[in-house]
Amino acid sequence: MTGTPLRVGLVGYGLAGSVFHAPLIAATQGLALDTVVTSNPERQAQARAAYPDVRVVASADDLWARAGELDLIVVASPNRTHVPLATAALEAGLPVVVDKPVAGTAAQARALAELAEKRGLLLSVFQNRRWDNDFLTLRRLIADGELGEVYRFESRFERWRPQLKGGWRESGDPAEIGGLLYDLGSHVVDQALVLFGPVTSVYAETDVRREGARTDDDTFLALTHASGVRSHLYVSATTAQLGPRFRVLGSKAGYVKHGLDPQEAALREGSRPGASGTEWGAEPEELWGRLGAGESPVTGGGSPVRTLPGDYPAYYAAVARALLSDGPNPVTALEAAATLDILEAARRSAAEKATVTL
Secondary structure, three states: OOOOOEEEEEEOOOHHHHHHHHHHHHOOOOEEEEEEEOOOHHHHHHHHHHOOOOEEEOOOHHHHHOHHHOOEEEEOOOHHHHHHHHHHHHHOOOOEEEEOOOOOOHHHHHHHHHHHHHHOOOEEEEOHHHHOHHHHHHHHHHHOOOOOOEEEEEEEEEOEOOOOOOOHHHOOOHHHOOOOOOOHHHHHHHHHHHHHOOEEEEEEEEEOOOOOOOOOOEEEEEEEEOOOOEEEEEEEOEOOOOOOOEEEEEOOOEEEEOOOOOHHHHHHOOOOOOOOOOOOOOOOHHHOEEEEOOOOHHHOOOEEEOOOOOOOHHHHHHHHHHHHHOOOOOOEHHHHHHHHHHHHHHHHHHHHOOOEEO
């Protein structure tokens, strides 16, 4: 891609904006971080220190007033603001990337998709975990037939955080769209849908384990896919002993992978994609998963499978191509709505203690 880079306005400079979006935008050919919106003075100072040439403003109204000077808006603010900010951006004639979850309900996501289509604008959802190293590796193993027919998909995004951190993600106010079901659940459900297609039924258990917590922090989902695959998905902040990130069982073999993709940790530590002397997203051999049948990986069963490097930069590269050369939208709002259908069904299932048919 050549020519003048697309000018990006980033709304929000908390964890999502500062750790994920700003560094990835800055590293993407064809994109240029133009404006950061945050009303927090400390975060304003952090943004100016990290990106001295970028405009820092306190309100998204600055973006709508300068809509003709911008080419893309990225919404990385708290979940409750996603729909109103994305709506304002689209109505201002600007393409939008929205962090997950794009909305609180599938109906809201579909309404945003309809507005974007009506305006002829890109609306994409940041589902970065599609570019995790283990997920890319698993997709390749399935495509190559290494597992045979997949029967069961187990996916865990578990943490040990017995003390509350505070903030809107742990709020019990439904308007905040907090809790792990909508946070980490957005990732594990999206991955299951990408791998195994539509879901016909949902069973879920959601619990509030920690003292003082006001929303779910230990959640399990069981999905039955139309393809016949069963997905068992775990998201938790109260797991004292972490299970495998993936355990996938098929008619020929199983794949077991422990540990999280290294990209988030690298970004938090200040590493950046494209830095010389490093292979972005790579992990050491001792963390590779194992593929085999008949014996536990813990006792040496199976063969190590090199984990493909993770590639979060691929998301924004795809967004740039979509805007500059009519490439496909990497994650559509309708795909995100399908994930929200399942999250809503999971909430209902947990409340009713029953399986929900879709």
